[in-house]
Amino acid sequence: MQSAKGKKAVMIIASNNFRDEELLKPKEVLEKNGVSVTVSSSSLKESTGMLGAKVKPDILLTGIRVADYDAIIFVGGSGANEYWDDPTAHKIANDANNAKKIVGAICIAPVTLAKSGLLKNKKATTYSSTVQDIKSGGANYTGADVERDGNIITASGPAAAQKFGETIVKALSQ
Template sequence: MNKSRTFPQEPKIMETKNLNKSRTFPQDIIPNGGKVRDKKVLMIIAFQNFKDEEYFVPKEILAKAGVSVLTASTKKGTALGAAGGEAEVVLSLSEVKAGDFDGAVFIGGPGAAVLIDNTECHRIAQEAVAAGKILGAICIAPAILAKAGVLQGKQATVWSSALDKSAVEILRNNGAIYQDEKVVVDGKIITANGPAAAHEFGKTLVGLLGP
């Protein structure tokens, strides 16, 4: 099944036009004192309309902790966020080998709906779990993990609104234990429910990567 799903735009909670520029996060908010150098994380985004905060904020936190971050999507080039941010995609999904990274992180946003049934995304998630890597997803992206079959019996969260609980249903229908929380960690899998959780999501990723 490769039909795309449509999710309404989440409420805008912060100005995003400058999120692709350098930001400063105090050192004392970074777990492990930033001692996660030599770690490598892959961030997977929609080529159009990824959620800017969910990509740029965790990426900056990871980078300031010394993590090398690469970006993948359905094709290489310059991906465009829903708020106009630009991200350089250096790997196509078919080129990704999850075992080459310490973690794989799926980013949400309106464009991520087309990735929910993407078989390459499912393969990457499955390979990450099989290799014992950190696996993360934010906003509607946990639905990708659910469809990949890696959330069975796992606690997880996902974006929803008063009018749209479809992503929650995807999690439940695929064996996940839905938690109405901003960020949920179950073993090496971390999920977050949207842009308001982006900062905590990034900090938690650093903590899971370890010293």
Template sequence: MLTEIIMNKAVFITAPEVFRDEEYYKPKKVLEEAYTEVITASVKTGKLRGRFGFKTTSTLLIQDINPNDFDAIVYIGGNGSIVFFDNHYALKLANDFFKQRKPTASICIAGVILANAGILKGTKATVFIDGKEALIKGGAVYTGNPLEIDGNIITANGPDAAEDFGKAVLKSLE
């Protein structure tokens, strides 16, 4: 009998509510199909609810994340992600993963988290249009493209880029 071998482990930072459903489940599916374990973390454990009713479960509080336990961090977008814009733990984790040269990724408006963490200076990045000024203020070279990969930083601008974003995160783990 063959057993699945988990090759990598990623943590998805997801708002407790009003995260963007497809920005969560499309990249998660891409990663899991390639034997990457995805752990969902938030400001609470238990049930989380997306903007359109998709439900998932957080099993880890963001303050309990040890970057040494994961190969990548992914910030999920949607209006709910505003809870992380100035969250000490969310910003510190972005810095920790970035400094360890691990994939540090955000989709949609969650790119503001990376900008606020100060890790986008001189980096090509994209974000949902509402976050453009925050990225520029954070020193990013805003492109407006659907997907940007600059070193270990991966950013996407919204739900239409979710699958390609997942593939980019997966490729960065190879």
């Protein structure tokens, strides 16, 4: 694997009920490969994951400057639906995509990308409960654990978290 050293990623978590391993696994993979990771949320208060992990975000969602990052990653978990209809999240996703940055989303978070128009005619995957939501956004649902279409990387859920992180590293290294 080529190096992703010196690259920067921002991982966006729900203010509550993000999915622990969907943040922690990819974050570990990214950091092991030299990627500097910033955690963002809609609140700077400590967020609790569905399995109890406690994370204090580094920056607010509204403070994300897309130009500062090589990858923008939306983390899943039941709380991730707070960004589905969030204009700020949609703008961040679209700005990152337009700048040819890596845009990632795991579990139910691909719905945010679908609702922002990013998955139209793109191969994508998502958690089983949100397949219809991404199809409604024009995605070509594949059912894969991890799906990459250009600079957009989606993953199905906690079991795919490690592979999701590895796919992002690979994309950042190209």
